[in-house]
Amino acid sequence: MFTAIPTHRPATPLLDTIDTPCALQSLTAQQLAQLATELRAYLLYSVGQTGGHFGAGLGVIELTIALHYLLKTPEDHLIWDVGHQCYPHKILTGRREQMLSMRQRDGLAPFPKRDESIFDDFGTGHSSTSISAALGMAVADQLLGRNTRSVAVIGDGAMTAGMAFEALNHAAHTRANVLVILNDNDMSISKNEGGLATYLAKNLKLKGSRSETSAALFEALAFEYQGPVDGHDFAQLLPALETALSKEGPQFLHVVTQKGKGFEPAEADPVGYHAITKLDPLSQPKSPKKPTFANHFGRWLLTTAEKDAHLVGITPAMREGSDLIAFSEQYPERYFDVAIAEQHALTFAAGLACAGTKPVVAIYSTFLQRAYDQLVHDIAIQKLDVLLAIDRAGLVGEDGATHAGVFDIAMLRCIPEMIIMTPADEQEQWLMLNTGYQHQGPAAVRYPRGAGSCETVITNHETLPVGKARLLRTGTSDTALLNFGPLLQQVQQMAESGDHTLVDMRFVKPLDTELLTHLLAQHQHIVTFEDHAIQGGAGSAVAEWLAQQAWAGKLTLRGIPDHWVEHGSRDEQLRECGIFAPL
Ligand SMILES: Cc1ncc(C[n+]2csc(CCOP(=O)(O)OP(=O)(O)O)c2C)c(N)n1
Numbered sequence: 001m002f003t004a005i006p007t008h009r010p011a012t013p014l015l016d017t018i019d020t021p022c023a024l025q026s027l028t029a030q031q032l033a034q035l036a037t038e039l040r041a042y043l044l045y046s047v048g049q050t051g052g053h054f055g056a057g058l059g060v061i062e063l064t065i066a067l068h069y070l071l072k073t074p075e076d077h078l079i080w081d082v083g084h085q086c087y088p089h090k091i092l093t094g095r096r097e098q099m100l101s102m103r104q105r106d107g108l109a110p111f112p113k114r115d116e117s118i119f120d121d122f123g124t125g126h127s128s129t130s131i132s133a134a135l136g137m138a139v140a141d142q143l144l145g146r147n148t149r150s151v152a153v154i155g156d157g158a159m160t161a162g163m164a165f166e167a168l169n170h171a172a173h174t175r176a177n178v179l180v181i182l183n184d185n186d187m188s189i190s191k192n193e194g195g196l197a198t199y200l201a202k203n204l205k206l207k208g209s210r211s212e213t214s215a216a217l218f219e220a221l222a223f224e225y226q227g228p229v230d231g232h233d234f235a236q237l238l239p240a241l242e243t244a245l246s247k248e249g250p251q252f253l254h255v256v257t258q259k260g261k262g263f264e265p266a267e268a269d270p271v272g273y274h275a276i277t278k279l280d281p282l283s284q285p286k287s288p289k290k291p292t293f294a295n296h297f298g299r300w301l302l303t304t305a306e307k308d309a310h311l312v313g314i315t316p317a318m319r320e321g322s323d324l325i326a327f328s329e330q331y332p333e334r335y336f337d338v339a340i341a342e343q344h345a346l347t348f349a350a351g352l353a354c355a356g357t358k359p360v361v362a363i364y365s366t367f368l369q370r371a372y373d374q375l376v377h378d379i380a381i382q383k384l385d386v387l388l389a390i391d392r393a394g395l396v397g398e399d400g401a402t403h404a405g406v407f408d409i410a411m412l413r414c415i416p417e418m419i420i421m422t423p424a425d426e427q428e429q430w431l432m433l434n435t436g437y438q439h440q441g442p443a444a445v446r447y448p449r450g451a452g453s454c455e456t457v458i459t460n461h462e463t464l465p466v467g468k469a470r471l472l473r474t475g476t477s478d479t480a481l482l483n484f485g486p487l488l489q490q491v492q493q494m495a496e497s498g499d500h501t502l503v504d505m506r507f508v509k510p511l512d513t514e515l516l517t518h519l520l521a522q523h524q525h526i527v528t529f530e531d532h533a534i535q536g537g538a539g540s541a542v543a544e545w546l547a548q549q550a551w552a553g554k555l556t557l558r559g560i561p562d563h564w565v566e567h568g569s570r571d572e573q574l575r576e577c578g579i580f581a582p583l
């Protein structure tokens, strides 16, 4: 058992000989155990150097070795759901030496990525896609006459999503050679919530003996079930896997593991060790962290809940990330972690709104993509009074393209009567949350990952006039800069250095067309800035409006250009996008 993260590269003589998974096949049972110890040590060391997802990888060390020992990858397919547990897989599939570049620009991606390796069969990052993808591969191989196996490794958290069950339902019907491995560590990022989690938890005491309880559900769906087996014991894992891989038709293997296995602090605190920042080599005392936009949201939720007993708060499995911690403790009866179920989260909110409560859904921009129809069909058409607190909007840095929240404005902007607000800082975020909450009907406030520029936030109950921008500066040049969101500080510097007019637009919808009309009379060049895809974003809203005006000037749109922005620091990503390049 490790008690500290190694700061120097540990000796890993056996692991150093494994450059492809087929090198595993000559190892003895004893050597597999040694390999697990070395892999765990190297994983601890490398994540300590780079930061990144931590507990999930430690929990699948033995499972990863066992799978690569028995499968013939890359011909056989191996899909890691969410993908945050894929670091050991990357180490065993020829990327050991690149692990120190993890999450950095041009380095290894933090999730499986098809163009990074032939061993990454399917790109993940968002959860609960693995069974569908594995099934697709199994069916295609069957059609093309290939005798292969398709394996989906899915966590108990990811299994709570409707999409996982849609795929299980379909798999039974196809009779394809797909193996679903439920990696049950009784944890999501937080405690795994809901009836399925409770149902599965009953099996945790039954490791090693067949559980009628968990067999029933999956056998009813026409899977052949084995389990639960101890996912850290090769003596149980290998024969169970071998049996499952030797059979025809949909197979289900229930594996019980421990998140953070082998590292004492992570076993004790799996929530805190879901992901870590890199070790500070100088171990200097850190200055206290500035509260993030998410923290301010959490405070706003608590403050507003004190005043309004109708407020209910919803998170799809991101209690810590979206910071509903204090709210969940103070108002447990008004707090709902619906598990990884974004679609349900929104329609559940719609139902709550229909019956007279006031739902606030805290949701990462990237995960809102899952729930678009629910937003349109269940909330917006019915004009229901739901506030979306859209967190992690914009580029998010090291998690890369799968987690970038750069499409929400485009998705929301075309929905009639939707209110969309883009706070420039935390004070603006507070006022906009008040405004969206008071507004009758759907409204959204989108704010970024991390902290902004505001030092202190006045926690009042004031609201903003809907659809009104703020003129921050009148310049002498013929250029007006329109800011949408948290890039204001840099945009302000550009305005000052060029003596341009500067407007913080605040609202993407409705646009302040009165102020824009005024600007047209005095400027020949309008430049929009946003932390969002240029196509369909806030600048596009301005462009559409301008196209209807008799204006002969020039419009420049600054934002995320039409390509995928890969992992790296957020500053590097913004630079790559050329958002602040000279005009
Ligand atoms: C659609 C979607 N919603 C939310 C998340 C955020 N998220 C990442 S990992 C995770 C928990 C996954 O739990 P589980 O599948 O059990 O994996 P474990 O970390 O326990 O190994 C969540 C909620 C996500 N990646 N995708």
Ligand SMILES: CC(=O)[C@@H](O)[C@H](O)COP(=O)(O)O
Residues within 6 Å of the ligand: 082, 084, 125, 189, 275, 321, 392, 396, 399, 403, 449
């Ligand atoms: C795997 C996953 O989707 C989450 O763990 C995500 O990486 C969290 O990101 P934040 O750090 O922004 O909460």
Ligand SMILES: [Mg+2]
Residues within 6 Å of the ligand: 155, 156, 157, 158, 183, 184, 185, 186, 187, 188, 192
């Ligand atoms: Mg889990």
